[in-house]
Amino acid sequence: MNAQLEQPAAAGKIMLVGIGPGSVDHMTQRARDAIAEADVVIGYVTYIKLVADLIEGKEIIRKSMTEELDRAVSALEAARAGKKVALISSGDAGVYGMAGPTYEVLFQSGWTPEDPVQVEIIPGASALNSCAALVGAPLTHDFCAISLSDLLTPWPTIARRLDAVAMADFVVALYNPKSGRRTRQIVEAQRLFLRHRRPDTPVAIVKSAYRRRENIVFTTLDSMGDADIGMLSTVLIGNSNTFVRDGLMVTPRGYANKYDMQEGGATREGERAGRSLSTGLLGWLDTLRAEYQAGASIDALAMQYHLPSDYIQATLDEPWEAETGSEAEGSEA
Amino acid sequence: MNAQLEQPAAAGKIMLVGIGPGSVDHMTQRARDAIAEADVVIGYVTYIKLVADLIEGKEIIRKSMTEELDRAVSALEAARAGKKVALISSGDAGVYGMAGPTYEVLFQSGWTPEDPVQVEIIPGASALNSCAALVGAPLTHDFCAISLSDLLTPWPTIARRLDAVAMADFVVALYNPKSGRRTRQIVEAQRLFLRHRRPDTPVAIVKSAYRRRENIVFTTLDSMGDADIGMLSTVLIGNSNTFVRDGLMVTPRGYANKYDMQEGGATREGERAGRSLSTGLLGWLDTLRAEYQAGASIDALAMQYHLPSDYIQATLDEPWEAETGSEAEGSEA
Numbered sequence: 001m002n003a004q005l006e007q008p009a010a011a012g013k014i015m016l017v018g019i020g021p022g023s024v025d026h027m028t029q030r031a032r033d034a035i036a037e038a039d040v041v042i043g044y045v046t047y048i049k050l051v052a053d054l055i056e057g058k059e060i061i062r063k064s065m066t067e068e069l070d071r072a073v074s075a076l077e078a079a080r081a082g083k084k085v086a087l088i089s090s091g092d093a094g095v096y097g098m099a100g101p102t103y104e105v106l107f108q109s110g111w112t113p114e115d116p117v118q119v120e121i122i123p124g125a126s127a128l129n130s131c132a133a134l135v136g137a138p139l140t141h142d143f144c145a146i147s148l149s150d151l152l153t154p155w156p157t158i159a160r161r162l163d164a165v166a167m168a169d170f171v172v173a174l175y176n177p178k179s180g181r182r183t184r185q186i187v188e189a190q191r192l193f194l195r196h197r198r199p200d201t202p203v204a205i206v207k208s209a210y211r212r213r214e215n216i217v218f219t220t221l222d223s224m225g226d227a228d229i230g231m232l233s234t235v236l237i238g239n240s241n242t243f244v245r246d247g248l249m250v251t252p253r254g255y256a257n258k259y260d261m262q263e264g265g266a267t268r269e270g271e272r273a274g275r276s277l278s279t280g281l282l283g284w285l286d287t288l289r290a291e292y293q294a295g296a297s298i299d300a301l302a303m304q305y306h307l308p309s310d311y312i313q314a315t316l317d318e319p320w321e322a323e324t325g326s327e328a329e330g331s332e333a
Numbered sequence: 334m335n336a337q338l339e340q341p342a343a344a345g346k347i348m349l350v351g352i353g354p355g356s357v358d359h360m361t362q363r364a365r366d367a368i369a370e371a372d373v374v375i376g377y378v379t380y381i382k383l384v385a386d387l388i389e390g391k392e393i394i395r396k397s398m399t400e401e402l403d404r405a406v407s408a409l410e411a412a413r414a415g416k417k418v419a420l421i422s423s424g425d426a427g428v429y430g431m432a433g434p435t436y437e438v439l440f441q442s443g444w445t446p447e448d449p450v451q452v453e454i455i456p457g458a459s460a461l462n463s464c465a466a467l468v469g470a471p472l473t474h475d476f477c478a479i480s481l482s483d484l485l486t487p488w489p490t491i492a493r494r495l496d497a498v499a500m501a502d503f504v505v506a507l508y509n510p511k512s513g514r515r516t517r518q519i520v521e522a523q524r525l526f527l528r529h530r531r532p533d534t535p536v537a538i539v540k541s542a543y544r545r546r547e548n549i550v551f552t553t554l555d556s557m558g559d560a561d562i563g564m565l566s567t568v569l570i571g572n573s574n575t576f577v578r579d580g581l582m583v584t585p586r587g588y589a590n591k592y593d594m595q596e597g598g599a600t601r602e603g604e605r606a607g608r609s610l611s612t613g614l615l616g617w618l619d620t621l622r623a624e625y626q627a628g629a630s631i632d633a634l635a636m637q638y639h640l641p642s643d644y645i646q647a648t649l650d651e652p653w654e655a656e657t658g659s660e661a662e663g664s665e666a
Binding site: 018020021024025026027028029030032033066068069092093094095096097099100101102103104107108112113121122123124125126129130132133134136137138139140141142143144145146147150151152153154155156157158159160161163164165167168169170181182184185188191192195245246247248250251252253254255257258259261265273274275276277279280281282283284285305306307308310311314315 | 351353354357358359360361362363365366399401402425426427428429430432433434435436437440441445446454455456457458459462463465466467469470471472473474475476477478479480483484485486487488489490491492493494496497498500501502503514515517518521524525528578579580581583584585586587588590591592594598606607608609610612613614615616617618638639640641643644647648
C-alpha cells in the first residue's frame, strides 16, 4: 500500500512553453495545448497574468524574475512527483528563456533523456520577431540578439559583441536594455555603435508588444538616450541600409543590387535572376585573383575588402573551380 | 453602373503570415485566422503545401522560390481589387521572409499607410527558434542569424559578418547554407569560424524541422563539411561554452559565473543574487580605473580586454558615478 502511494501513477513531464508576445492570439496551438494538459503551471508573475484565461483550476507556482533556477527546480520536483508541468516563458523558451536554465538544472540532478521525466520545448515568436512585425520589416537582413544584462555576463564580453556587430553592419535587437539599477549599459552600447554607424541610423524602441500598454517610438542612434527605455523594451537598431518611411522601419533585402527597382524590376547588367551576384563568392574570387595577379598585395586586398589577410591568402591558395552544380535545382532570389 | 463595377466593395488587405516551422500545431491562432479570412493565398509552392488543409476553396497563387518580388506584386494587385490576401512565409514573415520585399514593392508603387489597402504582419517562430527547440537550448545566450545566400548580398559583406561574430563568440544560425549551385559558401564560413573557434565546437544541422522529413545531425566545426546540408537545412554553430550532452546541445546562460552549481547553487564570493556580476559594467569600470591609475597604458588595457583603445579611453573619460538606482525595482537573475 505504502509503496503504491509513493509510486506515481505515471511519469511526469516538463513542457517549456514559449507563449509569444503575450496575447493569446499570437500563441501557437501547441503552446495552448501544453498549458491545457499541464497539472502545474510555473512562471514569472507577469507571464502567469498573460495566460490567466487558460490556467483556471490548475496548480500555479509564481516566481520572481530572479528565481529562474528555482523555477527549474520546482518544475523537476513536480515532474518527479508524476505531474505534467508547463514552464512558461514569454516569447520563445529558447531565447534568453527557461530552456537553458532547465537543462542546466536537469543535468546537474543526473537527469538524462532516458529518464522517465520527459522534456518538450515548444517554440514561439521571440521578442525580436514580434517587435519587428509591429515596426515594419527591420529584420529582412542578417541580425543579432544581444542582452545588455550583466547579471550573468561580464561587461567586456558584451562590449566586444556590440563592437563586432556594429562594425559588421548587422541589424541588432537589444534585450534587457535597461532596468532601475542598470542604466549605463545602454549608454555604452550607443557609444560603441556610434564608432561605426551614422548618427541618424534608425532605432525603434518597442515596449510591451501586442500587450495592453504597447508603445512604439522611432528615434535615431544619436538621440536614443532621450527615449523611454525599460525592462519591457526591446531596442532595434538598423543597419547602414535601414530606413524609416511613413512610420515603417524597413531593411532592404538587397534587390536593388540586382534589379533596377525604378525600371520595373529589370535585371541589372552583368546580373542574372536566380543566380549569385557578380560580387557573390565566385565572382568575388575571380576579381580577387585578377587583382592579385595584377600585382595587388595580400595586405592591400585585405584592407580593400575589410577582411583578414590570412583569409584572403587562404582563399587564393584554394584550388580554383569554375561555377558548377545542377541547373535543375531550385535556388533563391 | 460602370463606375460601381470598377469600384471594389471594400478595400483589400495584405496579411504577411509567418506560419512557423510548417506543422499546423506550431502555427499561431492569428496566422490560422488570417488564412481563414483570406480570399487569395500566395506563396512558394512548398509553403502552400504545408497549409493545404486550411486553404480549400480559396484562390491560390503558387510561385517559385526566385519570384519574391512577383509574389508581392500579385498581392498588391489582388488587394487593389478589393481582396484579402494572405502572403505565406515559412517561419517568421519578417526574417528573410516576405515582409521586406512587400514593403519595397508597396513603397515603389506609391503606397502609404493611409492607403485603403492595409498591411498586417503576423509574427511566427523563425527557423532558428524551431531548430533550437529540437536540439536542446543552444540560443540561451547572444546569437546571430546570417544567410549564406550571395544572390542579393556581396560575399565580402557576408564574410565580414561571419568573421566578426566568430571572433565575438556568438551562437550563430546559418540560413540558406547551401544549394545545388552554391556549395563553397559553407566551406568559406567554416574556414572563417576555424580562425576563432575550437575545431570541436558543437554544430547542429537541422533539416525540415517539425516536418515529415525532419532530420537532426550533431557534428563539430571541423567535421561539418562531411554533413548532408541543403536548402532546407539550418546550421547552428555553438559559442565557446556550448556543449552537447546526451544528444542535447546547450549553451549555458552563465549561472556558473555567479553560483556554485556543484554546491547547491550557493552564491560565489563577491557576487550577489539579482545584481550585476562583479565583472559587470560598473565593477569592470572600477577595475579598469584602478589598473589605469596603477600605470597600465590605454593600449595595454585595450589589448587585455580585446576592446578598441578609443573605447577604453572614452569610458575612462566619463564622469564616474557610484552604483545607484531604485532597490525596489525588479531585476533579472
